[in-house]
Amino acid sequence: MTGSRPPLAQLRALRPEAFGADPSGARMQRIRNSPNFRDGVFQNPVGARTRPSGSMLELGKVYFRKDERIRRSPAAPIPVHPTTIADLARPPAGGLRLTWMGHSSVLAEIDGRRVLFDPVWGERCSPFPFAGHRRLHPVPAPLAALGPVDAVVISHDHYDHLDLPTVKQLAGTGTVFAVPLGVGAHLEHWGVPADRVRELDWNETTEIAGLSFTATPARHFCGRGLRNQQHTLWASWVVAGAEHRIFHSGDTGYFDGFRAIGAAHGPFDATMIQIGAYSDYWPDIHMTPKEGLRAHLDLQGGAPRGVLLPIHWGSFNLAPHAWAEPAEWTADEAEEAGQAAAFPRPGEPFEPSGKLPVDPWWRAISHPIARPWRRLRAAPAAPAEAPGRDLDLAGDR
Numbered sequence: 001m002t003g004s005r006p007p008l009a010q011l012r013a014l015r016p017e018a019f020g021a022d023p024s025g026a027r028m029q030r031i032r033n034s035p036n037f038r039d040g041v042f043q044n045p046v047g048a049r050t051r052p053s054g055s056m057l058e059l060g061k062v063y064f065r066k067d068e069r070i071r072r073s074p075a076a077p078i079p080v081h082p083t084t085i086a087d088l089a090r091p092p093a094g095g096l097r098l099t100w101m102g103h104s105s106v107l108a109e110i111d112g113r114r115v116l117f118d119p120v121w122g123e124r125c126s127p128f129p130f131a132g133h134r135r136l137h138p139v140p141a142p143l144a145a146l147g148p149v150d151a152v153v154i155s156h157d158h159y160d161h162l163d164l165p166t167v168k169q170l171a172g173t174g175t176v177f178a179v180p181l182g183v184g185a186h187l188e189h190w191g192v193p194a195d196r197v198r199e200l201d202w203n204e205t206t207e208i209a210g211l212s213f214t215a216t217p218a219r220h221f222c223g224r225g226l227r228n229q230q231h232t233l234w235a236s237w238v239v240a241g242a243e244h245r246i247f248h249s250g251d252t253g254y255f256d257g258f259r260a261i262g263a264a265h266g267p268f269d270a271t272m273i274q275i276g277a278y279s280d281y282w283p284d285i286h287m288t289p290k291e292g293l294r295a296h297l298d299l300q301g302g303a304p305r306g307v308l309l310p311i312h313w314g315s316f317n318l319a320p321h322a323w324a325e326p327a328e329w330t331a332d333e334a335e336e337a338g339q340a341a342a343f344p345r346p347g348e349p350f351e352p353s354g355k356l357p358v359d360p361w362w363r364a365i366s367h368p369i370a371r372p373w374r375r376l377r378a379a380p381a382a383p384a385e386a387p388g389r390d391l392d393l394a395g396d397r
Contacts, residue, residue, distance in 0.1 A: 018127035018164045019225040020186030034201050041230035046255040048284035050221035071322040076365040078137035081347035085145050094353035096244040102315035102346040106272050111241030113150045113209045117248045118161040125160035133316045140347020143169050150209040154179040155250025156234035157222050178213045182232035214238040216261045218252035220285050238265040247271040253284040254291035258298035267300045270352040276313025276326035289329035304339040307352040324366035
């Protein structure tokens, strides 16, 4: 009978499986020994507020105001690339191909190997199947249809990056998981064998299938349960093969450390940079498009180089900004800097060395954003009611 069980055991029995597991034993000892773990928690490389600043009442008003809610979703279905599986059946001609699956999920084919970053195939990024943020477009292809994956890289344990149903499906495939320190406790709890989990602290490297994987610093936080103990690390990632190297930012606020990462591991053929879900309420832990472009340039030694793939936008409604704003403003920033950037539809593979997808496909399905499209800004003055313009402009960057 449950009544005879100790209170702590009863509480654990009620804990949703998606909460995962807390680190313990040798794993917790390794966490305590980390130079990045102080005062009982993991620390950011630069101080960061991990809770929303300002008035929670005002934030709530922004979230629930009708006109604001409308802007945060597309006005029509998001066009998912229709031939993802067939396109992936052909090997990349240049040895490197990226396929953005939506949000921060990217399949990277690099030097004959296949790496899946932050795969989220679930319907919601939430611990519950009946509540939480639901995806705004279907996944471009079933997970099983992608074929064998050599490595899965997880940036941190938030629900929109570490997805229980996706991990469970991958657990039986034989793939190896590269994760930040402490995240392995979740994976093992969900059935991933311990010998297929590589847990790294910042600036540690492991080799999987002939590729090197390095966990690099990021400015964010962690946590899945009701109590956020800050006992799992968050990271950006460098993956390097014999011919190519790529960078995935995970979630992060901007900080000077991108220069050091670039100096140590760059330059990169492509970077996957978080440019969505930003807000003045949490400026330290997510980047704006301007900051994302700056991070890319820092990683490349200060000058335009390689290809920037914007991630962490379009698939889930996670912040007060308009749905299309991250893509539109990143396109503006990249153009002004002379930086090549790719804007694929979800599921559309591209090779950084080849023709890049640059069509602003989001414009046809977007509600007006807080700043008009570049083409309208540069054109002669148009009537106030012109399509695509917003009468309540928020000003420049």
